[in-house]
Amino acid sequence: MPVPPPHPAQDVTEHVGYRLKRTSAALRSAMDRALRDHGLTVPQYSCLELLDEQPGLSNADLARGTFVTRQSANVVLRGLREAGLITRPASAEHGRALPVHLTPAGRERLHAARGAVYAIEQRMIGEVAPDRLTALLADLDTMAEALGD
Amino acid sequence: MPVPPPHPAQDVTEHVGYRLKRTSAALRSAMDRALRDHGLTVPQYSCLELLDEQPGLSNADLARGTFVTRQSANVVLRGLREAGLITRPASAEHGRALPVHLTPAGRERLHAARGAVYAIEQRMIGEVAPDRLTALLADLDTMAEALGD
DNA sequence: TCGCGCATGTCAAAATGCTGACATGGAAGA
DNA sequence: TCTTCCATGTCAGCATTTTGACATGCGCGA
Numbered sequence: 001m002p003v004p005p006p007h008p009a010q011d012v013t014e015h016v017g018y019r020l021k022r023t024s025a026a027l028r029s030a031m032d033r034a035l036r037d038h039g040l041t042v043p044q045y046s047c048l049e050l051l052d053e054q055p056g057l058s059n060a061d062l063a064r065g066t067f068v069t070r071q072s073a074n075v076v077l078r079g080l081r082e083a084g085l086i087t088r089p090a091s092a093e094h095g096r097a098l099p100v101h102l103t104p105a106g107r108e109r110l111h112a113a114r115g116a117v118y119a120i121e122q123r124m125i126g127e128v129a130p131d132r133l134t135a136l137l138a139d140l141d142t143m144a145e146a147l148g149d
Numbered sequence: 150m151p152v153p154p155p156h157p158a159q160d161v162t163e164h165v166g167y168r169l170k171r172t173s174a175a176l177r178s179a180m181d182r183a184l185r186d187h188g189l190t191v192p193q194y195s196c197l198e199l200l201d202e203q204p205g206l207s208n209a210d211l212a213r214g215t216f217v218t219r220q221s222a223n224v225v226l227r228g229l230r231e232a233g234l235i236t237r238p239a240s241a242e243h244g245r246a247l248p249v250h251l252t253p254a255g256r257e258r259l260h261a262a263r264g265a266v267y268a269i270e271q272r273m274i275g276e277v278a279p280d281r282l283t284a285l286l287a288d289l290d291t292m293a294e295a296l297g298d
Numbered sequence: 299t300c301g302c303g304c305a306t307g308t309c310a311a312a313a314t315g316c317t318g319a320c321a322t323g324g325a326a327g328a
Numbered sequence: 329t330c331t332t333c334c335a336t337g338t339c340a341g342c343a344t345t346t347t348g349a350c351a352t353g354c355g356c357g358a
Contacts, residue, residue: 012198016282017176017270019289024173025216026296027166043344049161060306067174072345074308096306096353121166124292132288133165139285140168143273147175192314209336221315223338245323245336 016143030120038113039083043068043076045117048085048110051102058097085109165292179269187262188232192217192225194266197234197259200251207246234258 012018031042040048046066051057057065063073077100080086085106088098102110125133161167180191189197195215200206206214212222226249229235234255237247251259274282 011202014286015270016274016286016289017180017266019286019293020169020173020176021216022298023289023293023296024169026293026298027169030296031166041344053160058306059308067170068344069346070307071309071347075344092306092353094354098307117166120296121164124295125165127291127295128288132284135281136285136288137163137165137168139277139281140165140172142276144168144172144175146273146276147172147179147269149175190314207336208338218316219337220317220339224314241323241336243324247337 027120027124030124031117034116034120035113038109038116040109040113041076041079043072044080044085045110045113047073047076047080048102048106049114051086051100052107052110055101056099058099060097062100080106176269176273179273180266183265183269184262187258187265189258189262190225190228192221193229193234194259194262196222196225196229197251197255198263200235200249201256201259204250205248207248209246211249229255 028042031045035042035045043066047062050062050065054061059073059077060070062077063070066073066076068076077086077088081088085103087101087103092098128136158164177191180194184191184194192215196211199211199214203210208222208226209219211226212219215222215225217225226235226237230237234252236250236252241247277285
């Protein structure tokens, strides 16, 4: 006996997973185009945004925050370092984690790019009924947690 | 004057883009683990699902349907071909597109893997209020279209 | 005190995906 | 008819990401 689909669906495009991937891909594509003008990639921008909010995050922290592996985050940080947008001590005082901080240039670059990214998000949610937005955020969160993160 | 954020948000994790990425990453990770037992990757499974529903799709069709480039889809098809899960003619009768079809082994593999994937989707949307599900699908669609696909 | 577990940073290799480019086949319009 | 434009399939090169592995530093419990 085959497993029934989770909800009545005519075809694959009716599934939540498909829509999720579609929307996610569209957002990623739009952000890629917009950030190219600022000399940033999406992972780079994500790291800058997290660091602006929580200075001193470690490489592993940023990896978790951007949903990639530590190794990938390490490559991103190397790029940001070479671009002079972040600083990272050569050795740690206490533990093993190396706290990352934005440089003035990094903060400036982030603030410049933020406008473009916010405009995209605005365009994305502009057509969604405002009273549904809170529910949408909550549902996305619920689904992520149900999958065990 | 800086561009205001699209909606009141304390931090980055309150943004729709962040939640979207988080949920998408969680789903991708769960599907990866589940499909590994069936010897399939997520892109491979996606192609099989599309082909089961619409036999004869071309490589370019599948690329659009799985939100990757034609080149990436081509690599996926090569893997499926070598695994004996699909067939593809060496030359086209009419146009230039080469119609792809599932082999019996491909259909069998898909049906076996489908149960695991549906279980994940069920787990994902299990905690979401049923009356919100339709709205959620619609909102995701609205956002994707607003970004111009 | 001494292991043991655990998190972190990093190296190497492989897989995956994308950009750029080119040739082919068809269709639409001059 | 012929020419131009577009979609497709494919090759090569590069960037990104992941898997696997290993060494280091800290804290907790025996």
